[in-house]
Amino acid sequence: MILRLAFGSLLARALTVTMTVLAIALSVALFLGVEKVRTGAKASFADTISGTDLIVGARSGSVQLLLYSVFRIGNATNNVTWQSYLDIAARPEVDWIVPISLGDSHRQFRVMGTTLGFFEHYKYRRDRGLQVAEGKLMADLFDTVIGADVAQALGYQIGDPIVVAHGIASFTEHKDQPFRVAGILEKTGTPVDRTVIVSLQAIEAIHVDWQSGAKIPGKTTPADQIRQMDLTPKAVTAALVGVTSPLKTFALQRRINTYPEEPLLAILPGVALQELWGIVGLAETALLAVSVMVVITALIGLMATLFASLNERRREMAIYRAMGASPRVILGLLVLEALMTTLLGALLGLAMLYLGLWIAQPLVDSAFGLYLPIEPPGLRELGVLAGVIAAGAIVSMLPALRAYRLSLADGMMVKT
C-alpha cells in the first residue's frame, strides 16, 4: 500500500516528475548511446580486417606495418622482394597470399596494386567480403576498382579516366598511362573505401619509364608495347596471408620473422589493431567522461526536484507521521520515490536508446561505416543502469535527510 501511495504521490506531481524522468532518460540514453558508439567504433576498428591471419612486410614496427598496409597511413620504409614473396607463398602453411603494392596516389587517395585475390580474401566485420556496387573487377591492365568514398568524393562513374600520381601528394603524374574506372565498391567503413585499387602489374606498368623515383627524360613507352612486357614486380610493399590452420599461424610467423634472406616482419592483425586502438582510443575516454558528467547533471536535477518538492509535501509527511510513520519511513519514502523516478528514467532511456538505434543504425552505417549492433542490453549496460539507479538513491539521501529532520521538527502539525 505504501508503494501504491508513493506512486500516487509521484503521479500527483506528474509534470515535475515527468521532467525529471525525461532528464534522467535522456542522460541514460546518451550515456548508453556513447557507450554503444564507443564499443561500435572499437569493434568496427577491430573489424577493419578479418580473415587475414598474418600481414607480412619489411621489418619495422607492427603498428607501422598495420598503418600502411591496412589503413594506408604513412609509408613503408622498405619493400619485400618478389623472391621473398614467392618463398613465403610456397610455404606449406600458406593457404592463400595476396600481395599489395603501395606508393602511388590519385588526388588525396592512395593507389594500391594487388591481385584479384584481394577481393576474395579481404574480409571485414568478421566475414563480410568486398562487393562491387557498380561495374566489375579489373579485367584489363589499366582497369581500376575504386572505393565508395573515392567515387563519391571525386564523382567518378564507370568508364571515367584516372591519372595516377607518382608518390603521395606529388605533382609528377603517370600521365602516359591513364586508367579507367572499371568498378566501384560498396561502402565498407574500412580504408578500402578510400583506396584506388589497380592490378599489381599496373603498378609495374606505370613505372616502366621511371628509374629511382624519377621519370627518365624523353622516354615514353606506348601502352600497347607495355602490354607485351614482363610486368612481374621486383618487390611488393606487403602481403596478406591466410594459413591452412590457425594452429600454424605462430609457426609461420616465426618462420617469416627469422627469414634469413631479408629482414621481414609478420604480424597478427588482431594484436596490432589492439595495440593501435590503445593509442587512438584516448578519445573514447574523453567521450565517456562527458557522458558521465551528463548523467551526474541529471542526478543533480533529480536532487533539486526532490528538494523543491519537500516544502509542498510537508503536509503529506505530517499525515504519515500522525498515522504512526516513523521519520525513517519518511526518509524511506523519499528514497523510494527517487528510486522509482530513476528506474522510470533508466527504462525510458533504454527505450529511447533502442528507438534511436533502430532509426540511426542504417544511417550511421552508410555514412560512417560504423556498425552499431542492436542487441539486448549486455551485462555492462545493465550495470550502468543499476549504477544510475543506485546513484539516484544515493543523491536522494540529502533531500531525504532534510525531510527526516523536517518531519522530526514538524511532528504531526504543520502550521499552514
Add this chain to the structure above:
Amino acid sequence: MSVAPIISLQDVQFRWPGRAGFGLSVQQFELARGEAVLLLGASGSGKSTLLSLIGGTVLASQGTVRVAGEDIASLPGGQRDRFRAEQIGMIFQQFNLLPFGSVLDNITLPLRFAPERRKRAGDVQRAAAGLCAALALPEGLLTAKAATLSVGQQQRVAVARALIGTPPLLIADEPTSALDETAQGQFLDLMFQQIRAQRSGLLMVSHDPRMADRFDRVVEMADLVHVERPAA
C-alpha cells in the same frame, strides 16, 4: 492498567528549540477512558504543542506524559511512533487525507503502522466500508480518489481513519473549522455516535464553545496550560 486514564500529564514542561520558540507547562491533566473532553482555546494558546506532546512527536523536557498508562518518553523513537499508531486516531483541521490516495488507502493507512490495531480491525475492507456507511458516506466512495471528495466528506473519511481498529483515544484538532454550521452539527453527531459505540476517549481542541454541551467535560486552555513566550 485498564483503569489507568488514557491520557495523563504530570508537571510537564516543554520548550521549542531555538530562540523564537515558546515553551509551555502543564501541571496536571487527565482524560479517562471513554471520556470526551473539549479543550477550548484561541489559536496560539499552545494547543498544537500539547497535542504533539500527547502524540509523542515531541518530548517534554520535564515531567511525564502517559498515554494508556505508558510513559511516552521511555519508549525508543520507532516504538513511540508505532505506539501512537496503535493508541491514537488523529483528525486535523483540514487536509487530512493524502489527496492522491484512494479513500480506502487513506482509511487503512494507520493500520499499516499498527499491527495490533490491524488485527482488531479484522477484515480491513469491511471495517472501512462499515465505518463509511456509519458516517453517512456514499457507498462506492472507497475507491474514489480522496482529492475528489468535498471537504465535509474528507473530514468524515478522516474520522473513519481515526476510528478504524478502535484505538482507545481520538485526538481532533478543530475538525469542524473548515465546515459550515449544518455540516458541523452533522459531523459531530456522526463522530460522537461512533466514539460512543467504540467507547474511545476523545480529546478535541476548538475555539468554538457552542459545541460544549456534547462533551463530558470542557477545559479552558488558559486554565490548563501555562504558556511562556520568550522576552522579545
